[in-house]
Amino acid sequence: MKNLVIFASGNGSNFDAIVIACQKCNIDARVLLLICDKKDAYVIKRAQKRGVPSLVILPKDFTSKEDYEKKIIEELAPYDIDLICLAGYMRIIGDTLLSRYEGKIINTHPSILPSFKGIKAIEQAMEYGVKMFGITIHFVDSSLDGGKIIDQRGIYYNGNDISYIKKRLLILEHRLYISSIKKLLTKL
């Protein structure tokens, strides 16, 4: 069985989807820990409900990104981690973490990358007038939503109901993230 750690900052629906997939043995792994950078994030409640330990590490308590990431590495040191899954973790990973967990950090983003990086990707796409919305799962590098693409899915939508397309994308995202994790873990 493989070991996952999830980093998240907010709602945590992807966190939940991954944990449930592990608990139902749909993914042959367990989620060892949630790392969260926001003390009031809803994902912390989800972790409690699912029986996953969580650790809140606030960047503002450190004088530099390097020190913040060193603290994360220190906390992760006892674990033998196969994959770190960013799930709505709204922070660029720095060289400190990247070099320690090279090739083991992946992310999900709600656009067909390399289009519409950063926050509010679905709003950006809608504003641009795109008709193909989508999800990308990718390896993480030190750039914003950059790194080699693992998988993508798209949905054709020629409308302007943002909440409708967000809901459809979220369902697609959960499925794609789970299938990507499964595939990656079998290659390890």
Ligand code: GAR
């Ligand atoms: C997800 O849609 C994820 O793709 C996005 O944040 C959302 C978090 O939802 N991430 C990014 O935009 C990263 N740039 P969740 O908290 O319900 O999983």
